[in-house]
Amino acid sequence: MLLREFVKEKGISRAALTDIKFKGGNLMVNGMDETVRYMLSRGDKVTVCFPVEKRSEEMVAEDIPLTIIYEDDYVLVVNKPANLPTIPSREHPTGTLANALLYYYDKHCISSTVHVVTRLDKDTSGLLLVAKNRYVHHLLSQQQKEKSVKRIYKAIVHGELVHNKGTIDAPIGRSTTSIIEREVSEDGQDAVTHYEVKKALSDMTLVTVTLDTGRTHQIRVHFAYLGHPLIGDDLYGGKVEKIKRQALHSAELSFYHPFLKRTMNFHAPLPKDMEELVQKVKEG
Secondary structure, X not given: OEHHHHHHHOOOOHHHHHHHHHOOOEEEEOOEEOOOOOEOOOOOOEEEEOOOOOOXXXXXXXXXXXXXXXXXXXXXXXXXXXXXXXXXXXXXXXXXXXXXXXXXXXXXXXXXXXXXXXXOOOOOEEEEEEEOOHHHHHHHHHHHHOOOOEEEEEEEEEOOOOOOEEEEEOOEEEOOOOOOOEEEOOOOEOOEXXXXXXXXXXXXXXXXXXXXXXXXXXXXXXXXXXXXXXXXXXXXXXXXXXXXXXXXXXXXXEEEEOOOOEEEEEEOOOOHHHHHHHHHHHHO
């Protein structure tokens, strides 16, 4: 087959091939530079060299502590603390996980920009997946579309849920009164959340949550819609007396590693503030 068709099968897009051609990368067969029109034979060794990634001039490296759960040549799994935005925004142009990753990359001579595969809200803690280059990001994003990247969240919500298991199937759209908030609305995007009660804690409940979709603030909006907002989530009606941020944690993460050719599974225990909240209620 043509080299063009071969690399396409490997998930290398036309845009990526254009960058390889014009921005300093190259395609090699058996150690020799070739064009995409080269006709491959059985046993040929194909090497793809991507151009060095350019970082946005607005992105600066910052010495912010990182808790890295796993790292190899292709991916990072980070346990993000609460009160740390994932990527820069108008409200938080610096002081983000992305700025911390750039500092880490520079320190370890990793010539890449930031490719976050699974983002988390600023005040949501837990595991997130980072690709170390554009190609790996593309492969993992394809997995996300196929729902092969799986996450399990733990949340503490107000009140006692009627059912021990349930599914919230309610479309989510932008709020008509806020550029930040989301709400359940008939003309919103499909959103499906599954939950299971793990422990009833007097006036609150610890639940595990999985998602069929990944809408902005989905877990927070859906539980507020049920009348059980997350503890500490004052944006959606939660009270902040017991914890100063939404009690939401990305506890488990799994994905198929496109180069190691196996499923990777990771777990992060409840952070101190959520664990203390659970323990206080149990002791009470």
